[in-house]
Amino acid sequence: MHQTRVLIVDDELIIRESLAGWLERDGHHIMTAESGEKCIEILKNQSFDILLVDIKMDGISGMDVLKHVKEYYPDIDVIMITAFGSIPSSVEAMKAGAYDYLLKPFDPNELGVLIEKLTDHQSRKRENQYLKEEFKERSRFESMIGQSDAMQEIFKLIQDIQETKSTVLITGETGTGKGMAAKAIHTSSPLKEGPFVSVNCGAIPEQIMESELFGHQKGAFTDAKETKKGRLEMACGGTLFLDEIGEISMRMQIDLLHVLEERVFYKVGGTQPITANFRVVAATNSNLEKAIQERTFREDLYYRLNVIALTMPPLRKRKEDIPLLANHFLHKFVQEINKPVERISREAMDELMLYNWPGNVRELSNAVERAVVVCRSHTIEAMDLPIVSPECTGLNTPSVPGHPSVKTLNDLEKHHIFNILNENEWNIARSAASLGIDRSTLYSKIKRYDLQKNISDS
Amino acid sequence: MNNTIGKLPFILVSPTEGIDPALAENISEAVGDFFGYPVKVSPLLQNIDFAFNSDRNQYNSTIILASLADLAPERCLKILAITDKDLFIPILTHVYGEAQLNGIACIVSINRLNTDLQLSKKKVFERIIKESIHELGHTFNLRHCKDHSCIMHYCRSLDDVDLKSNQYCRYCEVLLSDAIISLSRDPIS
Ligand SMILES: [Zn+2]
Ligand SMILES: [Zn+2]
Numbered sequence: 001m002h003q004t005r006v007l008i009v010d011d012e013l014i015i016r017e018s019l020a021g022w023l024e025r026d027g028h029h030i031m032t033a034e035s036g037e038k039c040i041e042i043l044k045n046q047s048f049d050i051l052l053v054d055i056k057m058d059g060i061s062g063m064d065v066l067k068h069v070k071e072y073y074p075d076i077d078v079i080m081i082t083a084f085g086s087i088p089s090s091v092e093a094m095k096a097g098a099y100d101y102l103l104k105p106f107d108p109n110e111l112g113v114l115i116e117k118l119t120d121h122q123s124r125k126r127e128n129q130y131l132k133e134e135f136k137e138r139s140r141f142e143s144m145i146g147q148s149d150a151m152q153e154i155f156k157l158i159q160d161i162q163e164t165k166s167t168v169l170i171t172g173e174t175g176t177g178k179g180m181a182a183k184a185i186h187t188s189s190p191l192k193e194g195p196f197v198s199v200n201c202g203a204i205p206e207q208i209m210e211s212e213l214f215g216h217q218k219g220a221f222t223d224a225k226e227t228k229k230g231r232l233e234m235a236c237g238g239t240l241f242l243d244e245i246g247e248i249s250m251r252m253q254i255d256l257l258h259v260l261e262e263r264v265f266y267k268v269g270g271t272q273p274i275t276a277n278f279r280v281v282a283a284t285n286s287n288l289e290k291a292i293q294e295r296t297f298r299e300d301l302y303y304r305l306n307v308i309a310l311t312m313p314p315l316r317k318r319k320e321d322i323p324l325l326a327n328h329f330l331h332k333f334v335q336e337i338n339k340p341v342e343r344i345s346r347e348a349m350d351e352l353m354l355y356n357w358p359g360n361v362r363e364l365s366n367a368v369e370r371a372v373v374v375c376r377s378h379t380i381e382a383m384d385l386p387i388v389s390p391e392c393t394g395l396n397t398p399s400v401p402g403h404p405s406v407k408t409l410n411d412l413e414k415h416h417i418f419n420i421l422n423e424n425e426w427n428i429a430r431s432a433a434s435l436g437i438d439r440s441t442l443y444s445k446i447k448r449y450d451l452q453k454n455i456s457d458s
Numbered sequence: 459m460n461n462t463i464g465k466l467p468f469i470l471v472s473p474t475e476g477i478d479p480a481l482a483e484n485i486s487e488a489v490g491d492f493f494g495y496p497v498k499v500s501p502l503l504q505n506i507d508f509a510f511n512s513d514r515n516q517y518n519s520t521i522i523l524a525s526l527a528d529l530a531p532e533r534c535l536k537i538l539a540i541t542d543k544d545l546f547i548p549i550l551t552h553v554y555g556e557a558q559l560n561g562i563a564c565i566v567s568i569n570r571l572n573t574d575l576q577l578s579k580k581k582v583f584e585r586i587i588k589e590s591i592h593e594l595g596h597t598f599n600l601r602h603c604k605d606h607s608c609i610m611h612y613c614r615s616l617d618d619v620d621l622k623s624n625q626y627c628r629y630c631e632v633l634l635s636d637a638i639i640s641l642s643r644d645p646i647s
Contacts, residue, residue: 027602
């Protein structure tokens with residue numbers, strides 16, 4: 001959900017509570033920390049959009065928190081909470097990268113304006129990222145590949161449902177190819193001549209979501225200079241693929257439910273009903289049953305979507321497909337980059353088979369692409385793979401580079417994540433992208449493996 | 459007090475001292491029409507001096523809400539307190555009202571709603587009703603709404619309050635009915 005995530009750091013309980021209460025009523029997701037130490041701890045495992053930090057705290061001061069955040073999580077906007085006596089240090093904080101500061105007690109209007117400005121700023125960032133990723137996504141996977149039983153079952157299910165136009169809910173971890181499955185469902189369905197329109201619900205900022213989906217009438221709002229078709233209208237006669245449906249806002253859930261129930265919708269600012277004659281295929285990597293319990297996902301919408309359920313297997317459960325996939329990606333990238341790489345060595349393939357692939361097919365694709373780039377001969381060797389980089393040092397467990405047989409799969413994964421983090425200077429967004437997993441998954445893995453930035457390189 | 463309510467769950471309107479009983483009655487009528495629940499008027503907490511903060515010369519609304527929740531009578535779904543005192547929460551300079559999100563108690567202050575002596579009584583009453591339904595909305599788990607005409611919109615100025623309608627938008631309407639349905643499923647003990 002595109003709720004703005006705010007972390008309040010203040011040593012005064014009453015300030016934490018009253019600020020949290022106000023911001024919760026304002027619709028944001030709030031966490032609190034009673035000290036700078038606690039804040040830094042929380043940031044290791046969870047991501048936030050905005051930090052409200054008391055400038056004066058015992059122990060790690062607000063200023064130190066600010067510096068830490070600007071170094072390790074530059075995407076987070078920091079607002080300093082200031083008392084009358086500490087205005088000079090607030091000015092200093094602004095120089096050190098704070099977005100703004102607020103004087104205690106806050107004027108509710110000032111706080112409101114500031115939070116609104118920041119959420120706008122954050123969603124514009126998301127919009128840019130969305131446009132970039134959309135482009136990347138389009139140039140990737142075209143077909144589903146797999147001879148494993150798990151994949152054969154998927155193919156069979158898609159065949160079984162080819163006569164229907166029922167709604168399908170695809171679940172599965174990130175990178176398992178849910179988008180490809182949706183495309184396959186479309187191309188084998190009676191709607192195959194119609195359009196296949198994809199919407200990444202997790203990436204579109206909420207402000208533009210409504211008009212993206214439903215389109216708008218000229219003049220419906222300030223930016224609506226022309227009448228525009230939405231994705232729903234574009235999907236008419238075909239399939240509407242709603243990726244990351246678990247991320248969709250409560251408002252859009254209400255609207256979508258209405259469309260699925262009434263089979264009709266309107267442009268924003270429009271009065272002409274448009275018939276919703278498209279099939280909906282939705283996908284998610286999140287646990288919707290849990291979201292329903294937490295009341296962040298509507299049960300009625302879930303049942304509308306989950307008419308046919310399809311679960312994509314993770315790559316580690318269909319390892320026999322790895323050689324096929326790896327060779328497919330090899331040929332694809334060799335053509336793209338135009339490099340005379342011909343094969344993957346036996347040892348390298350063994351590495352690929354041993355590795356756990358938390359980012360699934362997408363991570364495998366990234367790994368092969370990288371190997372093609374760094375490879376210096378006609379054959380990809382184990383050392384070309386990002387999963388067994390020889391220069392790795394500093395992990396707590398004894399490691400024997402190049403000899404993965406002495407390690408467990410988890411060791412390999414830990415190792416690999418650690419290397420990628422170091423390569424990217426612990427920039428979480430970049431590391432997650434290169435691993436082909438999302439940021440929250442990366443955070444949980446960093447936590448699970450207890451990975452830390454400052455391990456001496458002994 | 460209204461005895462026809464019987465065993466039905468109800469909303470309680472609780473005026474503090476200084477509030478005209480006729481105003482409390484009018485509020486209860488409007489709230490009853492709006493939510494479709496029976497409404498009782500009863501001064502649950504007349505004196506709120508315990509919440510007075512002499513440094514700020516204002517009343518801490520969070521403390522008042524906690525006391526109201528403790529005093530809630532049986533079958534009382536929600537409590538709406540009305541006061542003429544100026545309210546604050548510790549981090550903010552002032553609030554028009556406060557509510558326990560998805561809780562039982564809320565409070566509205568008429569102190570800042572009637573600043574202009576030129577204003578008609580009707581206009582002031584409209585503001586009080588809008589704020590009351592807004593705060594009650596929070597107790598039904600509604601958060602602020604970005605729709606400027608929705609009653610759950612957080613208004614920065616009284617002009618904005620006057621501009622917004624006295625209705626929930628279609629989204630908040632759905633969320634309110636969700637909350638009411640879930641209340642009827644597992645009623646408060
Ligand atoms: Zn409110
Ligand atoms: Zn609303």
